[in-house]
Amino acid sequence: MPEKKTKTKTKAKKSSAGKKRLRPSVKIILAVLAVLILVFAGIRIYRWNAQRGDSRVIVLVNPWNTVDNSDFTPSLQTVDGVQVDKSCAGELEKLLADCRAAGVSIKLSAGYRSAEEQLQVFEDEVSRQMQSGYSADTAYAMAEQNVGASGTSEHELGLAVDVEGEAAQGWMQENAWRYGFILRYPEGSEAVTGRSADSAHFRYVGLTAAEQINSLGITLEEYMGMFYTQDAEVEVTN
Numbered sequence: 001m002p003e004k005k006t007k008t009k010t011k012a013k014k015s016s017a018g019k020k021r022l023r024p025s026v027k028i029i030l031a032v033l034a035v036l037i038l039v040f041a042g043i044r045i046y047r048w049n050a051q052r053g054d055s056r057v058i059v060l061v062n063p064w065n066t067v068d069n070s071d072f073t074p075s076l077q078t079v080d081g082v083q084v085d086k087s088c089a090g091e092l093e094k095l096l097a098d099c100r101a102a103g104v105s106i107k108l109s110a111g112y113r114s115a116e117e118q119l120q121v122f123e124d125e126v127s128r129q130m131q132s133g134y135s136a137d138t139a140y141a142m143a144e145q146n147v148g149a150s151g152t153s154e155h156e157l158g159l160a161v162d163v164e165g166e167a168a169q170g171w172m173q174e175n176a177w178r179y180g181f182i183l184r185y186p187e188g189s190e191a192v193t194g195r196s197a198d199s200a201h202f203r204y205v206g207l208t209a210a211e212q213i214n215s216l217g218i219t220l221e222e223y224m225g226m227f228y229t230q231d232a233e234v235e236v237t238n
């Protein structure tokens with residue numbers, strides 16, 4: 001091993017010979033640092049912006065985050081035959097009116113569900129799958145993915161609606177974000193959301209978050225920075 005006796009001397013020499021100009025490697029490091037600081041500040045501002053005014057409705061409910069833990073209590077109002085939380089009622093009314101004005105017929109087939117109603121929907125789905133020949137275990141797992149067990153459905157928040165019909169769903173995919181709604185379970189997001197793709201289910205997250213989620217093409221889980229929380233198994237059976 002070489003000895004380090006001469007270290008102090010070398011250092012002194014170097015500093016005396018030091019120029020005011022920065023070496024290219026230092027410049028690169030400073031540039032990288034500046035970019036990192038800007039990116040970090042950008043993300044902070046972005047997040048702050050995203051939460052502004054909409055924080056109450058940015059609630060995550062999925063197989064790993066139950067309604068009980070959401071701290072969200074819906075205050076219900078009827079829109080077009082279904083109940084929804086009052087936070088999204090006004091935008092939902094506008095959405096329905098604009099969709100119809102565009103010549104697309106739209107009907108809501110589900111809104112708020114109580115825990116008991118969700119349990120019923122879940123049990124019906126289990127029976128349906130068993131009738132088509134699946135074992136009880138498989139049917140149960142499929143129902144969890146297709147409709148969600150009681151306590152894990154956004155319908156229990158009053159912040160989600162199901163839309164009937166292909167034309168209306170297509171219009172919603174294009175335009176729902178303008179009213180604060182997102183397609184909650186897009187194709188290919190099954191492992192992140194824990195739910196099967198569903199072209200009928202739209203979730204209210206507020207105008208700002210919906211616009212950002214839509215333009216980034218991400219899920220609510222990803223939006224909330226929960227990329228690595230998916231410990232539960234997502235079993236896709238067919």
Ligand SMILES: [Zn+2]
Pocket residue numbers: 110155160161162200201202
């Ligand atoms: Zn739904």
